[in-house]
Amino acid sequence: MWKIRGWLSQRSYWILAAVGLAVPLSLWTALTALGSVNRVFLPGPYDVVHRIATWFQDDDLLTDVGISCFRVIAGWALSALVALPLGLFIGTFRVVQAVLEPLTDFIRYMPAVAFIPLVMLWIGIDEGAKIAIIFIGTFFQMVLMVAEDVRRVPMAQIEVAQTLGATRGEVLEEVIIPSAKPALLDTLRITMGWAWTYLVVAELVAANSGLGYAIIKAQRFLQTDKIFAGILLIGAIGLAMDQAFRLIHRLAFPYLHARS
């Protein structure tokens, strides 16, 4: 049972996962049902579900979800569009690495939140600004992770292709990219998670819709149940996207999941 990296049946896995979710949920229910905690500080699960229902009926929940998803995906996709080729070159050519990696390393430690005033100054306060914040939050990490994925391609795989007569372009196209692909998909999955964590920050910028905006507004009116609702919704959407990425991984890379 406690075997290192041991095997677990699908059924037991999901039963344990359900237990892992049910225990904190029931603790939460019990805590609020006892009435020992003020509802303003800790709303019960029922309050939160109720809030989601009214949000859905009267307050355009779907619009908030839609616009937030759009901002996150747009910021993340834009970042991927630049980070993938750039990381590929950083990880492949030492010259590019020397020029760009220390710089990226430097910028990546700067807090994305602190860029908000600059973004407002340079881009304005419309959709572009929110997407830019998410971009800044994810891009620099993403580049370095992509570069690392590319560097992890075994040198022997590259050398085999070279001794078979592959040109530089062919090594990139036929060996490095296909070899790094599974790791790259994982990097995209992980950075998607980070993009979501920057949503609330992004929607600090003159937003009037979105899940993050709803959380900020609820804070102003002390609607704790709505804060809970917003946080849980973001968690649920993130979980769904993560599972979608894992499914794509299984479908796109059968060789990693195939066992005779």
Add this chain to the structure above:
Amino acid sequence: MSAVSCRGVGKVFTSGRTRVVALENVSLEVADGEFITLVGASGCGKSTLLRLIAGLDEHTEGEIEAGGVPVQGPGADRAMVFQNYSLYPWLTVKANIKFARQLAVHTHDRTSADVEAASGRAEALLGLMGLAQMAQAYPSQLSGGMQQRVAIARALMTRPRILLMDEPFGALDAQTREVMHDLILHVCRLEGCTVVFVTHDVDEAIYLGERVVLMAPRPGRIDSIHAVLLPRERNPAMKHSAEFLSLRSRVLERIRETSGLITDLELLRKLSQRTTLGQPLQDTSSANAP
């Protein structure tokens, strides 16, 4: 004409302020269609020499020619097989074997007959290597011996003139290895390719090679070259022949002499003597005193 010709080849690795002389003044001619094996103590530069011939590293001295042309970087005429197989895990066995076909150097002959011939060759190699049933499997589903056969087939697919192998069977068990020995001899005869084969196993070196090149360390160099006076068609019974055994003991003796292992053994013997006499280890001066 020699298939491979090394004249006064040297290789120095420099990293920062440290210089490692990996090879010094190596001269070697490998005849067309010859099967030669390189043996020697660990660190004597066998892999380095092979990588220089492959063009994967640059030599710092001398000249290396392959097929009469100076080596400048890797090329399709010199295929290499590595110890750890390095198959492409995302390709099936058959796609691995046909990998080189999609490269520009091998696509100049693109009539339908050529394409057919290539696919026939892939099939033939699969059969020759006993992999016909595994054509659609992924490398992760194969045993080590099978993986190495795929790697060899992949290297042979485009008929390279020279096959370079760096301890290709080092990770296999003894039985699988023996099967692979006869297989590789058979295949290379059939293909008529020149083979430079690195190993640290003297039996393997003699059984496979027409000549055994013995290298010595510090600095890496060729110590001696031994012709194997066995019939060209080898069979396992020859491992007990007088020629095999005497060459084996000569080569082993020479490796021992050149490897610096003797001084190690001497040290070990002294240390064990001293401890059995019950004297403290650090007391070196008095232990040696009469």
